Amino acid sequence: MEDMRAPDFPELVNGLLEDVKKVYRMSSGRVFVFPSSGTGAWESAITNTLDRGDRVLMSRFGQFSLLWVDMAQRMGLEVELCEVDWGKGVPLEAYRAALAADKDHSIKAVFATQNETATGVTSDIEGVRRVLDETGHPALLFVDGVSSIASIPFEMEKWGVDLAVSGSQKGFMLPAGLGILGVSDKALEVNRRRNKAGMERCYFSFEDMIALNDTGYFPYTPATQLLRGLRAALDMLLAEGMEQVWARHAYHAEGVRRAVAAWDGCELVAAGPEWASDTVSAIYTPEGVDARDVIAGAYKKYQTSLGTGLNKLAGRAFRIGHLGSLNPVMLCGALSAAEMALIDAGAKITPGAGVAAAQDHYRTGR
Numbered sequence: 001m002e003d004m005r006a007p008d009f010p011e012l013v014n015g016l017l018e019d020v021k022k023v024y025r026m027s028s029g030r031v032f033v034f035p036s037s038g039t040g041a042w043e044s045a046i047t048n049t050l051d052r053g054d055r056v057l058m059s060r061f062g063q064f065s066l067l068w069v070d071m072a073q074r075m076g077l078e079v080e081l082c083e084v085d086w087g088k089g090v091p092l093e094a095y096r097a098a099l100a101a102d103k104d105h106s107i108k109a110v111f112a113t114q115n116e117t118a119t120g121v122t123s124d125i126e127g128v129r130r131v132l133d134e135t136g137h138p139a140l141l142f143v144d145g146v147s148s149i150a151s152i153p154f155e156m157e158k159w160g161v162d163l164a165v166s167g168s169q170k171g172f173m174l175p176a177g178l179g180i181l182g183v184s185d186k187a188l189e190v191n192r193r194r195n196k197a198g199m200e201r202c203y204f205s206f207e208d209m210i211a212l213n214d215t216g217y218f219p220y221t222p223a224t225q226l227l228r229g230l231r232a233a234l235d236m237l238l239a240e241g242m243e244q245v246w247a248r249h250a251y252h253a254e255g256v257r258r259a260v261a262a263w264d265g266c267e268l269v270a271a272g273p274e275w276a277s278d279t280v281s282a283i284y285t286p287e288g289v290d291a292r293d294v295i296a297g298a299y300k301k302y303q304t305s306l307g308t309g310l311n312k313l314a315g316r317a318f319r320i321g322h323l324g325s326l327n328p329v330m331l332c333g334a335l336s337a338a339e340m341a342l343i344d345a346g347a348k349i350t351p352g353a354g355v356a357a358a359q360d361h362y363r364t365g366r
């Protein structure tokens with residue numbers, strides 16, 4: 001183990017915290033890196049800026065937005081909830097109506113899951129900011145970027161995001177174990193004002209983290225190996241350039257979507273191209289084909305792990321992740337395994353149809 005109190009440890013820490021901000025696209029505010037998963041960063045965002053009983057505006061359209069709502073309710077927030085069909089994302093007009101009706105600004109925060117990993121749906125975060133601005137509402141904007149930040153466009157500062165959550169195991173291309181949280185100056189100010197009031201917090205306290213991060217250290221044992229990994233991931237991302245990273249994800253995702261379109265009877269869970277995610281595709285299996293059989297077959301027969309259908313998508317859909325350090329050949333491999341497993345499970349698909357459609361796309365290059 002590297003010594004997390006070594007005299008030169010701050011050189012690693014200071015550089016990391018600055019460079020994560022470049023990926024989040026923020027020049028002010030702060031970044032916290034917790035030895036946790038993304039769920040810890042969710043909790044930190046809530047406990048450091050909100051009080052029990054605060055009203056918050058949220059929407060639920062998949063397993064991860066559902067779990068965030070569940071956390072908010074369990075932590076004592078009064079959740080104004082918009083239910084959305086799974087396949088769509090943050091409902092801008094419903095948010096507008098709720099914010100416009102909230103004349104005394106009792107809603108303290110608006111939550112938005114940028115990329116619902118369960119359904120492969122991306123929401124318009126810039127649109128949420130626009131709705132807040134147009135209704136003149138001062139609520140904090142919370143964004144779950146676990147499966148979007150470092151992969152698809154995310155602009156913390158330009159979009160006026162106040163708290164943005166991610167984790168090491170998705171766009172940052174690392175094993176799980178870091179909860180990463182971007183915090184705006186406005187959210188830091190809210191945290192400072194309420195300091196000792198509000199929700200209890202200890203492990204995830206901003207104050208403790210700030211006090212030690214300012215000296216280049218952590219208030220408890222950080223996941224040093226993962227921090228070294230984060231250094232390598234940031235070097236890769238920043239050397240490529242975030243615009244290129246985003247373009248690469250769009251290019252990879254399109255090949256997967258072309259394959260899905262070529263698979264008879266299969267369909268994206270995303271309810272239209274405007275919702276389709278560039279980091280993960282959730283795919284309905286044809287009528288009568290159990291997605292669990294496809295996933296089990298791909299795993300056992302072709303040594304390929306497809307994502308499972310979560311919650312109400314269990315048995316109806318499987319998922320292909322296409323974020324991080326991938327190339328078209330790897331994706332053609334995954335598509336080939338999915339295609340074979342679909343056929344084995346009873347889908348009436350011409351062998352090679354989806355892979356050929358993806359190849360046609362990838363051969364055009366970017």
Ligand SMILES: Cc1ncc(COP(=O)(O)O)c(C=O)c1O
Pocket residue numbers: 037038039040064113115116117118144145146147167176
């Ligand atoms: C969109 C989204 N939010 C939150 C989480 C929870 O993060 P973690 O599992 O790292 O705690 C996940 C996990 O996959 C996710 O995809």
